[in-house]
Amino acid sequence: MRRRTTDGGFDAAQVRPWNDGLDGLAYGGDYNPEQWPLDVQLEDIELMREAGVNLLSVAIFSWATIEPREGELDWTWLDATLDRLHEAGIRVALATATASPPPWLTRKHPEILPRLADGTVLHQGGRQSYSVTHPVHRDYALAMAGRIAEQYRDHPALALWHVDNEIGCHVPRDYSDAAAAAFRVWLAERYGTVEALNEAWGTAFWSQRYGSFDDVLPPLVAPAHANPTQQLDFDRFSSDSLLDYYRDLRDTLRAITPHVPTTTNLMASTGTKGMDYFSWAPELDVVANDHYTASADRERHVELAFSADLTRGIAGGAPWILMEHSTGAVNWQPRNRAKAPGELLRNSLAHVARGADAVMFFQWRASKAGAEKYHSGMVPHAGTGTDLWRSVVELGQALRALGEVRGSRVRSRAALVMDYPAWWASELDSHPTADVRYTDQLLAWYRELWRLGVTVDVVPPTGALDAYDLVVVPTLYVVTDEGAANVAAAAERGATVVVTYFSGIVDEFDHVRLGGYPGAFRDLLGVRTEEFFPLLEDEAVRVSGSLGAFTADLWTEKSSVAPGVEVLAAYDDGPLPARPALTRRAVPGGGSAWYVATRLEAEGVAAVARAAAAEAGVLPGAPATEVDGLELVRRWSDDGTRSWLFAINHTDAEVGLAEAGTELLTGAEVEKLTVPPGGVRVLRQDLPR
Structure with a gap:
């Protein structure tokens, strides 16, 4: 692998908190103003105020808009966007715009395109059409990240850097010539000698012994089963290569804005196996995750809870950012169904219950064109006179009411x-x-x-x-x-x-x-x-x-x-x-x-x-062990004197809890907590000092 930058003199203590300047929990999503005319962009600001939005990811897929032709840079629309958001009191997770290279780049340098194990080239026309190990792509991506950092290093709306986007989502394994060369370097660093490689890979079997690292290839399509340790090491290498790409982009940003935190949106769930996120976590100033439920799974709320707990585990127990989920249907499952009444609130607050200090969506406004036009947004195609929009506003109100849970943690035995x-x-x-x-x-x-x-x-x-x-x-x-x-x-x-x-x-x-x-x-x-x-x-x-x-x-x-x-x-x-x-x-x-x-x-x-x-001795008391479908999770203050009990009712029946305290979503003082069918309640409880 090829490291081009360094943060050798970096002092982590100078990085400001990612939610500095925010009051309570963060709320928002991906914002793509380049898809819309000015009148819609101006309307967006008013609607964001109505919904309570205070954090947006911007410029994720904007490379071709910023640089439509090589060397021709247009910042006017992005300058105006960030100025408007700042005036509205909205903070920005500004992206490096590298998530999808512009068509001119892949036409000029088709060698940066990734390949499958059978040699198939993955061409321009979707997104992530790049090999993270190719030095030409790395040079262009670092240059773009550096330009954005220089342009907005002092902008008051800048809260944190959003590096690339869902790194490895579409190309977790690249078998291109560039990847093969990087794999050999990685193996030489891991094993030191080809003799050690042969021992580790058991190459005495099937006459696979290597005389030089130069003879090694990725596990391409072969006449028989590939060497299993070769396959396992290629998985490790691929995860490391994707992380190395993140590091290079991050270090480019750090060199210009050492005070601004950096992250990238992971995809920690039972559906993403390509990256070892436990090894990624130390490189992130804050862990961020994207999560989408499967509409065909009748117990999708359980997988959601697992993924949230996994994200918290990756973060070492620290609060984290839910960078993306959906307000309703997505566009990429076999059958894309809208969420049931109350499901948007339940999904969102389940993530908060399990450690998220931010609730964000893809995306702010549902697109009218492109591959994800049927992916739901915070502002749906049907506009604001809809149940979905009312749910988005309701969620914003709920998150404002829960602002005091920010920074608290989950405890598990x-x-x-x-x-x-x-x-x-x-x-x-x-x-x-x-x-x-x-x-x-x-x-x-x-x-x-x-x-x-x-x-x-x-x-x-x-x-x-x-x-x-x-x-x-x-x-x-x-x-x-x-x-x-x-x-x-x-x-x-x-x-x-x-x-x-x-x-x-x-x-x-x-x-x-x-x-x-x-x-x-x-x-x-x-x-x-x-x-x-x-x-x-x-x-x-x-x-x-x-x-x-x-x-x-x-x-x-x-x-x-x-x-x-x-x-x-x-x-x-x-x-x-x-x-x-x-x-x-x-x-x-x-x-x-x-x-x-x-x-x-x-x-x-x-x-x-x-x-x-x-x-x-870890079984909780009733009713947690008696009501199938009642989700109870606590977050705790650092000193352990205050807790917030999240009660999420996935059933169609009312549930009563013998718990007293202040219910934050209604503001009521209660001696017994009642959770309505399909509803959520959050109870603040204080312990004597």
């Missing part, structure tokens, strides 16, 4: 361990079954903890686990010695640790840990597996034991347990009758280690999750 390399490697080819999907178990266990009302932090394997009484480890196929020891230490400290199948199997080089599965966790769990017995399509087994009888599918294991390990459930039928399917080992130090050796149906996961949460 349960952790869900997530790892992007484990995600990448667990879904490689040539595995015991092609049907393992990493996020399947991740979301299955999260969902049941959500239903129990257990607030969860999503953390990496090497993250601090000291604060957690319950640690769930789903499908951690790749794990380092450090990560495995960290999980074991949590049980030795007294936590209840739950590990699921296909965990601990290989090290960071995708080498099998010999001696029996589950490899790195074999001693912790007291379980030794001789062979995997994945189930055939549509095959299922019965599992029964002290927690009940359940159906399971996809995966079974031929296992035995060490003395003292309790078999909580065994297979009743299938290829391994009477073999252990669920075990528990009491760990010296007071904790325990549970192993789930099959894919349980939802009822089975729920039973195990409840038992483990009860043992760990």
Whole structure:
């Protein structure tokens, strides 16, 4: 990879807070005035005031408008836009305008276009038509970022820099010649010698031994399965390359405006696996995330909660920015359905409940042309005489009422361990079954903890686990010695640790840990597996034991347990009758280690999750564990003397809570909190000092 700038003398203490100058929470979205005539732009200002907008992302896709021909720069429209927004009291997250290169650039330099693994070139005509590793594109992108920084370095509306946009969204993996050259440099830096590379990649197999780094290619389409460690390292390299692109742009901005914070909008969710966002977080002055629900998912609010908790985990528990979500339908799903009544408010405040200090949308005004013209906006095609606009204004009022929660944090006693390399490697080819999907178990266990009302932090394997009484480890196929020891230490400290199948199997080089599965966790769990017995399509087994009888599918294991390990459930039928399917080992130090050796149906996961949460002492009181569809989350002040209870009712029935305090959305003092059907209430509660 090729670093062109540096922030070697940078002092983080001089960076002002991203929400400096804002009163309370931030509210707004992407603003694209270049799509509209002046009269509409002037109307926008009045409507923004009505809605309570105070932060906008500007110039994300504006390169071709700013520089329609190479070297011809037009700042007049952007100058006027920022001046108008400042006059209206609206702060700006100003973009580098590099998210989509202008047509003249790709025509002049077609070599910057990215490629698929089969050699297909991805051409101009959409967006992100660039290779982040190509030096020509890097030069042009850094020059554009530098020009914008020089032009607006002292503008009073400038709150923070929005670097590029959803980096890696459309091209998470580039197989161009530029990427191949950068991959070789990355490998040389990682391994030092080609001999070390050969050892790590196991190249003695299939006569793949390399005599020089110059012989190495990305994992292109080949006659047979590509080397799995080569594939895993290319995933790591690609994530690092995209991050390196962000760093170069950020450092260009820092050199000119060292006081202005920088971020880029991540896409942390169960649908984005291309970037290891835990490694990105230290490079961001504030973590920002984009999230969109799937209209076909009837429990999409649960995936939303997971993604918000993941974003908070990436941010290390600090408040973060919801940079994009949608007011209604999007345009890119198979069937794009508008949100139900109240869903806009519930979605938005669920993100706030889980740590967001900003609620923003794509985009301010729905486009009348282009690929995203059917993507909803804060101002819809039908205008302001609509339910959607009234919901946008209502949300602005709610966020103003919740301004005091700014800066507060969520506290959790349960952790869900997530790892992007484990995600990448667990879904490689040539595995015991092609049907393992990493996020399947991740979301299955999260969902049941959500239903129990257990607030969860999503953390990496090497993250601090000291604060957690319950640690769930789903499908951690790749794990380092450090990560495995960290999980074991949590049980030795007294936590209840739950590990699921296909965990601990290989090290960071995708080498099998010999001696029996589950490899790195074999001693912790007291379980030794001789062979995997994945189930055939549509095959299922019965599992029964002290927690009940359940159906399971996809995966079974031929296992035995060490003395003292309790078999909580065994297979009743299938290829391994009477073999252990669920075990528990009491760990010296007071904790325990549970192993789930099959894919349980939802009822089975729920039973195990409840038992483990009860043992760990993290089950909340009623009604959180009694009302399916009631979401309860607390944010806390730094000193712990004040909390804000967010009660989000996803049901069609009123729910009463025996909680007293000040309800912020209505301003009422209550002795008992009532949450209307499909509604949200936020209760401020003070504790005696």
